[in-house]
Amino acid sequence: MRRFFLRLANLFRNRRAEHEMSREIDAHLSLLQDEFERQGMSPEDARRAARRVYGGVEQAKELHRDARSFMWIEQFVKDIRFSIRQLRRSPGFTLTAIGALAIGIGANVAIFSVVNDVLLTPLPVPDPNRFVVLMTTSGEGAVASPARFIHWRAQTSVLQDVTAMRTGAMNYTGGEIAEQWQSAQVSESAFRAFGIPVIQGRSFTPEEDLPNGARVAVISVNLWRRRFASDPQVLGKTILLSGDPYTIIGVADDSANLVNQMGSNQAPRLDVYVPFQIDPNTRDVDNSFFVVARLKPGVTLQQAQERLRASANEYRSKFPDALGPEESFTAMPVLDVVLSDIRSLLLVLGGAVGLVLLIACANVANLLLVRAAGRNHEIGIRLAVGATRGRVIRQLLAESLLLTLAGGAAGLSLGYSGIRGLLGSVNADDLPPVRDIAMDWHLVSFALALSLLTGIVFGLLPALRASRVDLNTVLKDSGGRWGTGLRQNKARAALVISEISLAMVLLVGSALLIRTFVALYRADRGFQAGNVITMQTSFSGPKYVKSAAVAAASREALERVRSLPGVIAASSTCCVPLQIELNAGFDIIGRRAGDRPNTGSGAWATVSAGYFNVFQIPLKRGRVFTDRDDATSPGVVVINERMAKEYWKNTDPLNDRLLIGHGAVGSSGDDPPRQIIGIVADVRQSALNTAPKPMMYVPRAQIPNATNATLSGMVPMSWTVRTQRNTDALVKEIQEQVRQSTGLPVFNVHSMDEVVRLSTGQQQFNALVMTVFGSAALLLAAIGIYGLMAYMVQQRTQEIGIRLALGAEATQLRNMVVRQGMSMALTGVVIGLGAAWGVSRLMESLLFGVKPRDPVVFVVVPLALSAVALLSVWLPARRALRVDPATALRHD
């Protein structure tokens, strides 16, 4: 026992032990030297003599070390050294194996880094499971009205920190140049609910959150650094935001950017927070913002949901029209909302990377089997001279572990840089809320665990097999050829077949996603994006409270833009297709209202005259707006074909009038009755993969002032201009005209083609990632079958030689090899086809414009895979042609 501890101590105190040893050897040498000097030698001679008598100092040290430490550690080091030597001796094998593993592990690391970010650290809020979003069970969903907010806030038995929030933009005009700030209107409880620390000053008081409360603002730490140079005196400063003076009372460390992530799917950093100031006695039932809350301590989600459901009746009794009889209230964890969209994506990606890793492992296992077979002679000798089976297995395991660890290290950096590159190459706004993918210990330990696991699992089998050799057979054999028996090759064939079938599944998946991406671009979007430029301006502040003011400013700016040479048409809108879709309920005047508070609901957008020309949206019937449709003229509305078909089965919509109100953005129910004056073709407003829904267009000049104010707070005005050609100079000139005309900053300048591209970021990412995985799988499978066939041809050199000597045709032999390889490949293809047929349905929610069992995919992919397999088989088969019978017969 004592010895055990001494040795153990020696392991850990190696340096001390080394020192002790040198000291003792020195002592011995100096004593010897003394002796020789006493015999009359010169000190120099004596020193040399002492060394001679002592023997090799280094050898002594080595012997000493042996005695000092554990044998197995020592052997372990030897195993590793030996493994490195072995691996270096066959660089082809080593590099192939490490490369395959790097691809397999790298793909997993890449996806894990996303999963790690999204799932393991999902919401940067304290206690994310108790953080809920309050919603209505149908209709508006998570969008809420002031009345609903006040009602929910009163449910204090189950909820606390009930917070309303709405993101938008404000114009900061205090600096040298006007600036656009990302802003959020929030309840005073927001910083508690989101867990955002206020690092300077304070957050809002309940009094400041009441109507006509003080104009105060909390700025983000980001803005504080950028705009105010981290000035500690910033508190108490008054700034002009959209024309109103606000006093800065706090600086919030909102680096997690959570508020905005929830407010919209495009999430720029927030700059400033202002109090929402909702009237506790409000009767405003129009839905235009989100409400989040925290569950009260001790209250379960179910209890909160039950209470909310029960409270719906109380609400209905207060606001009879604001909630349909079927509708109710509920709470959902924010986490579920955030993750619901990406769950199936992560499932598919996770499955895909798992397959890639399996293929890589099958590849390496195959290589190890081949290699172990080639080393039977060596292993046999080692066993014969007394190595235990455990020792041999350990040696082989050390080799496979070394391989997988090297592969893991390469995979870690490959995957890490790969995912960063991928995220950089697509628009990340529409992706799952990936914040910052960092190389953290999660990632490193994941890669390490994966490497060790694959090393042990896929190294153990070949090692066990290799160590179970029959000494007699092996030692009698001249070496090299043993282990080529049918059983061994069967195992390898099975591995190759599974590689091909797994690759098949992946390729089908990536083909489906590529077709989805193509279909998105082919989809009839209903508007012409070419040569259209879009840019935005925020009409917020006291000057633009009235819709007439906004409409006038817009008309003036548009007139200037239209006068530019090269401009074909220009218009303004609240909602550029694929960027923003707002919704509103409507009643058809003269018809009885149905069960729901409105007769129907659909998308809603304010547009100026010229909008339909800019996007070349065909007018089907009636007329579109002119500048004469303003606040003084009768209310008008243009609807789309879908709406006409859905709501006017037998009558003519052009004879009817609409009341757009409840549920309309920010409207207080005073929207005028509107005559339907025209029907236009359908446009995909929300996304390319979403079919158009009923849509209403109204002129900005005709919306009520309250609606205008809310709208301006929510979304900036977008300018849309059709040009002959989008040249940089023209775009600059348009921008300049708008800026000069309105005196407001212009931002988010994008061509409409860019807007389309940005909106497909998710699908592009899916297709790209799956294509990368599919190609990796294809490559690995090709390497696998090539390697096996090349090995088999090499093994059978002698047989081929004999056949040739006996008069077989070389081409016949080549065809025999090809036949063998292809029968394996085709087995894999068929199995993979079946598997893909079964699992492709899992991808349904990711697809658009293509069925999970798309016949084209299920014909083209197997053909392509077979072609690649044929190539991989053909190359080694050609070697059979080059066999020289004379050499082959001597081949041992």
Add this chain to the structure above:
Amino acid sequence: MASEAGDRMAVLQGTLGLIVLRTLKSMGPQHAYAIATRIQQFSEDLLHLNQGTLYPALVRLEQQGRIKGTWGTTESNREAKFYAITKSGEKALAEETLRWRRMSGLVDKLLSEGA
């Protein structure tokens, strides 16, 4: 090496520990050099001892708890580690001596019978 060894004997494997224990038992605490010198003198230079090989034996014995080393100074004022036999070392010496006697007796017997 071989030519230098001449008719000297290499230390029989496994006996070095026994010899060291025996030396320490009869001479009291000694440093490695003294042990090496003593062994060589005692065997009248018949035993070839590569002095470096003494160390692993000493370390092993120390780890086994049969000897204990402490640093001290020699008469010539050099520092050196002095080894002393421990209780368990004396016990082991007794056992090993017995085993060796039996062994050598057996070998003697075999050799004389063969002759």
